[in-house]
Amino acid sequence: MDAAAINVVKSKKSSLSSFRQNIIVRRFLSNRMAVTGCILLSLIFLMAVLAPLLASQPPLQMKVTDRLKAPSAEHWFGTDEFGRDVYSRVLYGSRISMMVGLSVVVISSGLGLILGLYSAYYRRLDNLIMRVNDGLMAFPAILLAIAIMAALGPKIENVIISISVVYIPTVARTVRSAAIVVREQTYIEAIRALGGRSWRIIWFHIAPNCMSPLIIQATFIFAYAVIIEASLSFLGAGTPPPQPSWGNILSDGRTLMKQAWWIMVFPGIAIVMTVLGLNLIGDGLRDLLDPHTNKAKG
Amino acid sequence: MAKYLLMRILSLLPVLAVVAVVDFIIIHLTPGDPAAVILGSDATDFDLARLREQLGLNLPIYVQFGRWLWGVLQGNLGWSIFMDMPVTTAIWQHLGPTVSLTVMAEAIAIVLAIPIGVMAAVNRGTWIDQSFMTLALLGISIPSFWIGLNFILLFAVQLNWLPAAGYQPLSNGLLNHLKYLIMPAVSLGIMQGALIARMTRSSLLEVLNENYIRTAEAKGLNRWIVIYKHALRNAFIPILTVIGLTFAVLIGGAVVTETVFNIPGIGKLIVTSVLRRDYVVIQGTVLMTAAAYVLINLLVDLTYAWIDPRVRLAK
Numbered sequence: 001m002d003a004a005a006i007n008v009v010k011s012k013k014s015s016l017s018s019f020r021q022n023i024i025v026r027r028f029l030s031n032r033m034a035v036t037g038c039i040l041l042s043l044i045f046l047m048a049v050l051a052p053l054l055a056s057q058p059p060l061q062m063k064v065t066d067r068l069k070a071p072s073a074e075h076w077f078g079t080d081e082f083g084r085d086v087y088s089r090v091l092y093g094s095r096i097s098m099m100v101g102l103s104v105v106v107i108s109s110g111l112g113l114i115l116g117l118y119s120a121y122y123r124r125l126d127n128l129i130m131r132v133n134d135g136l137m138a139f140p141a142i143l144l145a146i147a148i149m150a151a152l153g154p155k156i157e158n159v160i161i162s163i164s165v166v167y168i169p170t171v172a173r174t175v176r177s178a179a180i181v182v183r184e185q186t187y188i189e190a191i192r193a194l195g196g197r198s199w200r201i202i203w204f205h206i207a208p209n210c211m212s213p214l215i216i217q218a219t220f221i222f223a224y225a226v227i228i229e230a231s232l233s234f235l236g237a238g239t240p241p242p243q244p245s246w247g248n249i250l251s252d253g254r255t256l257m258k259q260a261w262w263i264m265v266f267p268g269i270a271i272v273m274t275v276l277g278l279n280l281i282g283d284g285l286r287d288l289l290d291p292h293t294n295k296a297k298g
Numbered sequence: 299m300a301k302y303l304l305m306r307i308l309s310l311l312p313v314l315a316v317v318a319v320v321d322f323i324i325i326h327l328t329p330g331d332p333a334a335v336i337l338g339s340d341a342t343d344f345d346l347a348r349l350r351e352q353l354g355l356n357l358p359i360y361v362q363f364g365r366w367l368w369g370v371l372q373g374n375l376g377w378s379i380f381m382d383m384p385v386t387t388a389i390w391q392h393l394g395p396t397v398s399l400t401v402m403a404e405a406i407a408i409v410l411a412i413p414i415g416v417m418a419a420v421n422r423g424t425w426i427d428q429s430f431m432t433l434a435l436l437g438i439s440i441p442s443f444w445i446g447l448n449f450i451l452l453f454a455v456q457l458n459w460l461p462a463a464g465y466q467p468l469s470n471g472l473l474n475h476l477k478y479l480i481m482p483a484v485s486l487g488i489m490q491g492a493l494i495a496r497m498t499r500s501s502l503l504e505v506l507n508e509n510y511i512r513t514a515e516a517k518g519l520n521r522w523i524v525i526y527k528h529a530l531r532n533a534f535i536p537i538l539t540v541i542g543l544t545f546a547v548l549i550g551g552a553v554v555t556e557t558v559f560n561i562p563g564i565g566k567l568i569v570t571s572v573l574r575r576d577y578v579v580i581q582g583t584v585l586m587t588a589a590a591y592v593l594i595n596l597l598v599d600l601t602y603a604w605i606d607p608r609v610r611l612a613k
Binding site for chain 1: 546569
């Protein structure tokens with residue numbers, strides 16, 4: 001084949017894949033639930049990024065004369081027992097949730113992908129990795145995270161580490177089950193017969209075909225990570241005060257519930273919006289990328 | 299069946315071994331000297347050395363692990379210095395409320411979720427399906443502890459119908475027991491129920507497309523008999539799997555829910571131990587919880603075999 005012919009083939013291939021991408025994007029956008037999810041999540045992202053601009057005052061600024069003020073034009077979400085503005089604190093809290101959620105997704109997807117792929121490709125490794133996986137998955141997620149936090153101490157980095165450890169096995173298992181199917185395909189055999197090296201087969205031929213389940217899983221892990229971070233901080237084992245996180249604002253609100261309902265209500269709404277948004281996106285992606293549920297939908 | 303049972307139990311051994319190793323390692327990740335943490339900053343070198351010896355901290359790590367594992371196998375999870383009692387006794391004292399709470403939450407979840415899932419599947423695409431599934435989606439998106447806080451705000455603070463927090467054991471009367479447990483159990487059961495309802499719907503939808511369902515309907519059988527006897531029974535395995543797997547979500551939720559409602563259960567024990575860094579208790583309780591989770595999933599697997607002969611006869 002001469003160079004021109006190769007170019008024609010390449011351009012056809014790329015126009016075909018961009019056509020397919022176009023269809024996927026259009027189908028995703030026609031799913032009203034998924035679009036709602038994207039809007040909700042974008043709102044929270046904007047809140048996190050623009051927190052310094054949107055906040056009415058610094059989240060740590062105290063004013064004793066403004067203690068436990070109900071929501072008003074001046075303090076949209078009211079104030080807490082130190083006279084700090086709850087609206088500004090919820091805004092800044094979104095930064096913690098987004099940072100923890102994203103970091104957990106990146107770390108657990110990355111390490112889980114590596115473990116899952118290698119465990120599917122090398123059968124000897126498989127037994128070892130999957131048994132350790134089973135053991136780790138036997139711990140209820142929050143409990144494992146709490147135990148790790150207890151050992152490492154309450155710091156935001158440790159929150160990220162502990163929640164990532166919890167979800168690496170989940171990702172590894174998902175990737176492995178997708179990769180095992182791909183491994184048996186004829187084209188993998190063909191590449192091997194042509195002398196393709198193992199790392200090339202794993203990363204260039206198997207990995208791209210395991211992306212759909214990984215992406216769906218990552219969306220839900222993001223949602224769980226937000227809930228677990230909030231739970232840990234609520235229990236006093238997560239983001240240490242005075243730095244605001246939705247969980248530790250809720251924890252302040254719990255003790256002051258009788259006098260000041262607003263401290264407890266608004267961060268909760270923020271958590272629900274985030275998690276709901278992520279679940280909507282996850283469901284939408286699953287309908288789109290997972291042929292199994294497509295079939296069930298008829 | 300006996301062979302199946304034996305195989306399943308044997309397959310648990312490596313899992314439990316990993317659980318033990320991980321549980322042991324986590325606690326030893328602690329930076330610094332555990333003896334210094336326990337005794338505080340004004341401890342003398344002599345006291346520190348004595349405590350280290352008492353806890354076996356001066357031994358090589360594998361010897362410490364061996365001793366600990368040997369103890370665990372004999373039912374000895376260590377001694378809590380803070381509570382001045384064996385960890386097993388502490389767990390035993392806190393077990394009742396957690397069992398009551400989780401069993402009640404699971405029961406509420408199942409009783410609500412399966413009919414909801416069935417209704418949604420049978421009326422697929424209608425407003426019934428859409429509203430139930432929207433509710434289920436909300437259910438998996440609202441953290442149980444926030445539902446709990448809202449319940450307290452509404453039913454205890456505003457309406458004054460139920461006690462805001464606390465726990466009464468069953469021995470103080472069933473009504474009293476339920477009065478304290480209903481709010482925590484419902485708030486804990488909602489997420490669980492939502493997960494089960496979603497799985498019931500999708501699993502039933504798959505079965506409803508099968509030919510034998512069409513045959514049963516063509517025979518003129520009553521629609522509900524077809525759904526409950528023919529379809530649901532075959533849809534049940536994925537539903538059971540979800541019930542088993544999400545039991546972990548339930549236990550995790552219980553930890554936080556117990557703190558919200560001030561229930562003296564395992565969750566409260568763990569949280570208190572974390573706050574005062576009582577590592578022996580954390581280690582023991584986390585180990586017991588993971589073991590319980592493994593056993594529950596074993597029971598779920600055995601239930602499959604009981605419901606579905608294909609599972610127990612498969613080689």
